[in-house]
Each structure stands twice: as C-alpha cells, then as structure tokens.
Amino acid sequence: MDEVTALKLIDTLASGVNPATGELLGADNPCQHPDAVRALCLAARALDERRQRAERQRGLPANVGKSWTTDEDEALVAEFHAGKKLGELAALHQRTQTGIQARLEKLGLVEPAPGSNGGAGGFRRAART
Numbered sequence: 265m266d267e268v269t270a271l272k273l274i275d276t277l278a279s280g281v282n283p284a285t286g287e288l289l290g291a292d293n294p295c296q297h298p299d300a301v302r303a304l305c306l307a308a309r310a311l312d313e314r315r316q317r318a319e320r321q322r323g324l325p326a327n328v329g330k331s332w333t334t335d336e337d338e339a340l341v342a343e344f345h346a347g348k349k350l351g352e353l354a355a356l357h358q359r360t361q362t363g364i365q366a367r368l369e370k371l372g373l374v375e376p377a378p379g380s381n382g383g384a385g386g387f388r389r390a391a392r393t
Contacts, residue, residue, distance in 0.1 A: 271311045278304035325358040332367060340364070344373055 265273075276283040277295045289296050295304065332340075336357065343353055354361045368374040374389055 267311055267315060271308055271315070274304050274308045274311065278308060325354070325360060327358040328360060328363065337367070337371065340367060341371060341373065344368060 273283045277289075278301055280289050280296060280301075281287070282289055294300055340353065340357060343356060348356070350361050350364055353364045357364065359367075365374065365376070369376060
C-alpha cells in the first residue's frame with residue numbers, strides 16, 4: 265500500500281467512517297474510542313508531514329546538505345573571484361543561494377549584510393586585513 269492510500273484510509277477511520285463500506289462506525293467500534301481517534305489523527309498528520317517533506321526535498325538542488333569537498337571549495341573560490349553572482353554559483357554547485365552564501369562566509373570571502381537573511385541578494389566582500 266502506498267502512503268497516499270494509507271493516509272486516506274486513516275483519515276476515513278479518524279472521521280468515524282468504515283473505509284470499505286462508507287458507513288458510519290458504531291459507537292462501540294474500537295476506532296471510535298477517543299484515544300484511537302487521537303492516534304489515527306496523529307498518524308495521518310505524520311504521514312502528511314512526511315509527504316510534504318519529500319515534496320520539498322524533490323524541489324531542492326542535488327547537493328543540498330552534502331559536505332563540501334576541498335575541490336569544490338577551490339572551485340567556489342575561483343568562481344567567486346571571477347565575479348560570478350550568487351545565483352550562478354548556486355546553479356553551478358547545485359546548492360541553494362543560502363548554502364553558497366554560508367560557505368563564502370565560512371571561507372572568509374563575504375560578510376553577511378547587516379539586517380539581511382543571507383541568501384536573498386548579493387554579497388558584501390569581506391574586509392581584507
């Protein structure tokens with residue numbers, strides 16, 4: 265059984281309906297006990313959250329969450345010094361703009377703009393000492 269079918273079945277039971285017949289469940293049915301209804305609702309919520317998380321994950325670039333290699337860091341530094349923009353760097357490295365911004369900060373190449381959330385715009389080059 266796939267998760268979408270399971271979610272529909274659990275939702276139906278939590279609503280007090282027999283998923284096989286569409287009839288209302290009797291008051292003596294174990295699925296009508298308040299604790300069982302709560303458990304069914306929690307299970308439905310967990311399955312739905314899992315589905316939503318999987319959908320979000322599918323929309324992210326391939327390298328999100330992966331460790332940076334030395335070679336990738338070196339390429340990022342070279343591309344940054346060549347003047348590539350944040351969006352270009354993100355596409356080249358298959359990471360989010362926020363991930364690129366954070367890595368450039370970690371490498372000491374940029375500073376976060378005051379009051380910004382990091383990934384939305386460009387970057388401010390770090391002061392050279």
